[in-house]
Amino acid sequence: MEQALIRSLMNKDFYDDHRGIRCPDKLFTKDMRKIKNSVDYAMQQYDRTVTPDEVEVLFMANNPTLTTAQKQAYGDLFTRIKKESPLGNDVAQEVLSKLFQQVVGEEIANLGFDYVNGSQSSLEPLRNLLEQYGDDFIPTMNIEWADISIETLLAKNAMEARWAFNIPSLTRKIEGVNEGHLIEVGARPNTGKTSFHASMIAGENGFARQGARCVVLCNEESVHRVGMRYLTASSNMNQYEIKDNPKVAHERYSAVKDNIKLYDSTGRDMAWVESIAKSFKPDVVILDMGDKFAKTAGFARQDEALKANAVHARMIAKQYNCAIFYMSQLSAEAEGKVVLNQAMMEGSRTGKAAEADLMLLLAKNPDVEGEEEQSPQRHINVVKNKLSGWHGKIVCELDYKTARYTA
Numbered sequence: 001m002e003q004a005l006i007r008s009l010m011n012k013d014f015y016d017d018h019r020g021i022r023c024p025d026k027l028f029t030k031d032m033r034k035i036k037n038s039v040d041y042a043m044q045q046y047d048r049t050v051t052p053d054e055v056e057v058l059f060m061a062n063n064p065t066l067t068t069a070q071k072q073a074y075g076d077l078f079t080r081i082k083k084e085s086p087l088g089n090d091v092a093q094e095v096l097s098k099l100f101q102q103v104v105g106e107e108i109a110n111l112g113f114d115y116v117n118g119s120q121s122s123l124e125p126l127r128n129l130l131e132q133y134g135d136d137f138i139p140t141m142n143i144e145w146a147d148i149s150i151e152t153l154l155a156k157n158a159m160e161a162r163w164a165f166n167i168p169s170l171t172r173k174i175e176g177v178n179e180g181h182l183i184e185v186g187a188r189p190n191t192g193k194t195s196f197h198a199s200m201i202a203g204e205n206g207f208a209r210q211g212a213r214c215v216v217l218c219n220e221e222s223v224h225r226v227g228m229r230y231l232t233a234s235s236n237m238n239q240y241e242i243k244d245n246p247k248v249a250h251e252r253y254s255a256v257k258d259n260i261k262l263y264d265s266t267g268r269d270m271a272w273v274e275s276i277a278k279s280f281k282p283d284v285v286i287l288d289m290g291d292k293f294a295k296t297a298g299f300a301r302q303d304e305a306l307k308a309n310a311v312h313a314r315m316i317a318k319q320y321n322c323a324i325f326y327m328s329q330l331s332a333e334a335e336g337k338v339v340l341n342q343a344m345m346e347g348s349r350t351g352k353a354a355e356a357d358l359m360l361l362l363a364k365n366p367d368v369e370g371e372e373e374q375s376p377q378r379h380i381n382v383v384k385n386k387l388s389g390w391h392g393k394i395v396c397e398l399d400y401k402t403a404r405y406t407a
Contacts, residue, residue, distance in 0.1 A: 002027070002028050002032050003032070003077075004084045004086070005027075005099075006028075006032060006081055007081055007086050007087075009023065009039050010039060010042075010049060010051065010086075012043065012047070012048055012049045013049075015039070015043050026103045027099045027103060031073070031074070031077060032077070034059070035055065035077065035081070038055050038058050038059040038062065039055055042054065042055055052081050052082045055078075111125055161177055161387075162177070163176045163207045163212050163283065163323060164205075164210065165200065166199070166200060166205040166206045167200075167380075167405050167406070167407060169394045169396060169407045170394050170396070173382065173390045173392070174358065174382065174387055174388050175387075175388070177284075177323040177357075177358070179283065179317070179321040179322055179323060180318045180323070181317060181324070181357045181358065181387070182310070182313055182314040182317050182323075182326060182356050182357050183326065183357065183358045183360065184325075184328060184345075184355075184356040184358070184359045184384075185197070185325055185326070185327050185328065185362065186327075186346075186359070186360075187329070187330055187361065187362035188329070188330050188335055188363075191363065191364050191378070192362060192378060192398045192400070193288070193327050193362065194221060194229055194288060194327075195233070195403035195404070196362060197216070197286045197288065197325055197327065198229035198230045199233045199398075199403055199404045199405040200325075201214050201216070201233075201256075201260060201284065201286070202230045202233040202234035202260060203233045203236075203404050204404075206233075206234075206256070207283070207284050208234075208259040208260050212259060212283040212284045213259055213280075213283045214259055214260050214261070214282060214283065214284045214285075214286070215261045215263070215276060215277075215280060215282040215284070215285050216260065216262045216263070216285075216286040216288065217263055217268070217276070217285065217287055218262060218264055218265060218288050219264070219265045219266045219268065219292045219293070220288055220327075221288075222264070223263065226288070227262050230260060231249070231253055232401070232402045233402060233403040234252055234253045234255070234257075235248070235253055235402075236252070237249055237252075237402065239401075261282075263276075266292075269293055269294070270294070270295075270309055270312040270316070273287065273316060274312070274316050274320075277316050277320035278320060281320065281321075282322050283322055284322060284325070285322050285323070285325070286327065287324060287325065287326050287327060288327040289327050289328065290313065290328055291309065291329070291347060293309060295308075302347050303347060303348040303351050304351070306348040306351055306352055307348055307351025307354070310326065310348075310352040310354075310355040310356070311355055313326055313355070314355045326352075328346065328352070329346040329347075330344045330345060330346055331344050331346045334363065336366045337363060338365065338366075338379040338393070339363075339379075339381065339393065340361040340363055340379075341381075341383055342359060342383050342384060344361065353384060356384055357384075357386045357387060358382075358385055359382070359383050359385075360380055360381070361380075361381040361383055362378060362379070362380060364377065364378055364379070364398075365377050365379075374400075376397045377396075378395070378396050378397060378398045378405065379393050379394070380393065380394040381393050
């Protein structure tokens with residue numbers, strides 16, 4: 001950490017904000033303290049931001065009596081400093097402020113020890129210490145305030161969605177989604193949750209065809225089984241048709257394949273999902289299933305863990321500018337029903353729902369005794385909608401064989 005702080009102090013603006021008693025030498029180890037002295041010298045001499053190479057040259061020039069072994073040791077220190085990325089200004093300020101407070105706290109504690117053992121009786125040294133540092137206990141913050149110009153507000157709140165849904169009846173009510181949105185999708189088992197996101201991304205006019213970089217993180221079904229849904233949805237062909245006409249399937253699949261990445265995420269948590277978002281910068285992320293990324297350790301109840309999981313997912317969507325679809329199971333209360341509500345979300349009736357910008361609950365028609373074929377009709381219940389405000393139920397159909405939702 002002190003190496004990163006030394007690197008940050010080479011920035012003139014940061015140095016000027018923390019010179020003198022705000023960055024006492026006591027913060028650093030003996031060898032690093034000598035390097036900081038060279039940073040101080042460089043700032044006094046040149047009054048500008050300096051590089052680690054420049055500080056190293058000054059250090060070696062001002063310490064001509066170093067032995068060969070010492071030069072090698074300090075050279076290694078400078079090598080490590082050069083590999084450090086400067087801390088963000090806000091992070092560096094917070095770290096430096098906390099270290100500074102610790103140093104002052106130690107000085108106060110030492111005075112307290114002197115009072116206890118009788119070697120100091122006057123409170124004057126303590127008064128002088130507090131007056132000397134004054135408001136330096138309060139960190140200096142550089143904040144980039146939000147742009148609230150008319151142009152920015154209109155652009156950020158535009159009704160046009162970046163990624164449009166490809167189910168016309170749904171699009172008429174909710175055009176689509178943008179970066180920063182958390183969309184929770186719930187359904188009972190065997191309703192068509194996986195087919196829903198496969199169709200939404202790889203189907204005709206889906207997100208991938210619109211140019212969205214899509215990451216699908218699977219911890220429920222095998223990644224190749226999910227991948228087959230994406231292949232059938234993109235080609236509009238069932239598995240047997242694909243075997244009989246691989247050339248046609250390849251042509252249709254190639255139009256979306258490069259924009260779709262699948263990964264078996266079994267056993268992973270939301271911190272890992274954040275690493276994926278940071279590293280690959282996707283436009284759309286599918287968490288299938290979202291609840292299985294939750295950590296339960298440290299929580300007294302499951303609903304608390306699931307709420308924290310959803311909070312983390314929403315943070316990832318906002319911080320890394322992507323739309324996240326959080327797939328969930330619905331409780332047994334939803335079985336056989338086509339009109340659904342938020343309270344049917346399994347494991348967390350209100351906690352997860354509170355974080356969603358949009359909540360879509362999928363239902364199918366109740367099975368009819370004696371009928372071999374299930375009804376293809378599906379009901380999309382829009383039970384929470386901060387995007388357009390519309391709430392209600394949309395009826396569409398699912399072709400199981402091609403994993404496509406249609407109007």
